[in-house]
Amino acid sequence: MSPATSVRALTVILAGLLAVDPVGLRPASADPIPADRAGLDSYIRDYLMSNPEVVRDALLKLEQDEQVANTKRVLLEHKDAIYAAGSPEIGNPDAKVTIVEFSDYNCPYCRATYPELKSFLKENPDTKMVLKNVASFGKDSEAVARIVIAASKQGNFEALHDALMTQKGQVTEERALDVAKGLGFDIDRIKANAAAAETAETLAATQKLADQLSVNVTPLYVIGHHGVAGAPDDLAAQLNAHAESVRKNGCEVC
Incomplete structure (x- = not known):
């Protein structure tokens, strides 16, 4: 995956996290999730800094999905x-x-x-x-x-x-x-x-x-x-x- 693609992928991941209820990201002992956008941004940023494997796994999954989509496209083209x-x-x-x-x-x-x-x-x-x-x-x-x-x-x-x-x-x-x-x-x-x-x-x-x-x-x-x-x-x-x-x-x- 190219650097530009990685940046776009990370943007998609973060946007997705902000668009849904991130309860699943909260550790059991964590403080309540902020309700305002700025606080939520900071919360997610801190979470990702503490758990970088989340971004790594998401990027790997996105890359795999892109590879599957490309394979399907090529196979359909030559079906x-x-x-x-x-x-x-x-x-x-x-x-x-x-x-x-x-x-x-x-x-x-x-x-x-x-x-x-x-x-x-x-x-x-x-x-x-x-x-x-x-x-x-x-x-x-x-x-x-x-x-x-x-x-x-x-x-x-x-x-x-x-x-x-x-x-x-x-x-x-x-x-x-x-x-x-x-x-x-x-x-x-x-x-x-x-x-x-x-x-x-x-x-x-x-x-x-x-x-x-x-x-x-x-x-x-x-x-x-x-x-x-x-x-x-x-x-x-x-x-x-x-x-x-x-x-x-x-x-x-x-």
Whole structure:
């Protein structure tokens, strides 16, 4: 928060304190609260000087509220691109809760969190994941992303996603095609679709969206107006908390 913003915030806080009955600010043994404006101003000033944590906590709360409001604004602005039909999905197609994951099949943290996400979807049958492959790990990742986009048009996508996320070592175009072939996908059709301009545009749009949302780490999960970055130890707990919030309060930005 900038100094100017802090000053404005402090003004708001003080104005709010003066506009309401400040009984809650009075210690049990304090003198009666002055009734006149000058006395009340002095009372509040003395209280804040003696209890500076009140201002600190209020400023922190205001900053958090501003961050949430800004996040909602950005997500609403890009709502269609985030939840656009056509992105590969796994989970319940009629889900109440949607989690958007920005990832890369060669991202070690994406692979590390995948078993936890798979369990989360199984334990929460009212959820689904929209997968945004940003292909940030080089040419191999870009080639795999094209194959995945193309393969998603053939159905049975969840099996392919599972197989690619559980691979060991670098996933290349050749390996991705071998995996798809083993799962019964039409490889000639995948190759044709992967090379199509439409697939390139889809991938470019995803990468542009990631830039607009300042996605600088994978995986990144968006649930409602909340985001979870990387592979935190409490990933499942955070996902559960945010999913429950969406169930109870709806989603303003979905």
